Amino acid sequence: MSKRDLILSTALELFNQKGTAEVSTNHIAEACSISPGNLYYHFRNKAAIIQALFEQLYAAWDTELSLPNDHTPQLSDLTNLVETNYQIIWRYRFVYRELVALLRQDLALHASFLSTRQRGFSGFQQLVEQFIAAGIMRPIEAKTLDQLMQICWLISEFWLNNLEIQQQSIEPSTINSGVSLMLRVLQPYII
């Protein structure tokens, strides 16, 4: 693993454990067994590390949440997509916990997050439209379809916060209960 990748994976683990406020660049350097100077050679400050982790998240969205091109979409493609989405959320859970605050602190980060999020939302819309075309879901009026997808998106983005508020342990099994909620929203429209 390159030093840069070591710094990023260590920072991710610490941010997920303790939150970004409690973790300094010195903590990260110490956990990597490198000097603070060596860390600063790769990242000028904590915000730059957070930005690089957001970019990893965007890359995960773009590669892992891509549409199936090689066959007519099946309903299992949707389930897989939602499960993959929650695996990504789990991997970058500090981002989802602290989303409003992190985006408020960094306007450039907010802009890149919004544009990547919009690309993801369009991909999700295309998948659902492919389901309708393939007869897996019944035709849905445009406004209703947009609302259904907004609801699914909201569940996806805030499920982790909801678990924390309810003081439920946050682990893959509780996160998967969010998958069931999204499928519940779509179920009345599935043929």
Next chain:
Amino acid sequence: MSKRDLILSTALELFNQKGTAEVSTNHIAEACSISPGNLYYHFRNKAAIIQALFEQLYAAWDTELSLPNDHTPQLSDLTNLVETNYQIIWRYRFVYRELVALLRQDLALHASFLSTRQRGFSGFQQLVEQFIAAGIMRPIEAKTLDQLMQICWLISEFWLNNLEIQQQSIEPSTINSGVSLMLRVLQPYII
């Protein structure tokens, strides 16, 4: 208005404008045109003011989100309930913006929030069960019903954060679009 109420309504306005982190007890006293000492006579610190505002929120939930007792429930009761809920969320919007962080900071607050929230969720469950009994909604399997209500609750609790992430202006009209999402979730089950 009593001095105590003046402090609370001023703090609420400042917290809603700037967030709790940016507002000190001195700022609140100054905006009330009272001395810090006078403020401390009523509240020992900022956490005590936040706690008192949470108690106002609980009281609003209990009185304004009560079930109609004097007639068979109508679907308009649900719409009214959801709209009233969003008015409360709008009035105490700093709570919903900062929910995870505020509850993490104060274990007693977390406990009182969870128990009041559970009471509200039970009331919501009873209303929906009354709709089913009155033939407004079709019978729904217990697990499905619980999931639908969890989804509505999630929309209610995080709609404001979602608007902020999308950099949409937060005003009564955009908040009301959350009402439409909750009704969209229930619509397939309405007769």
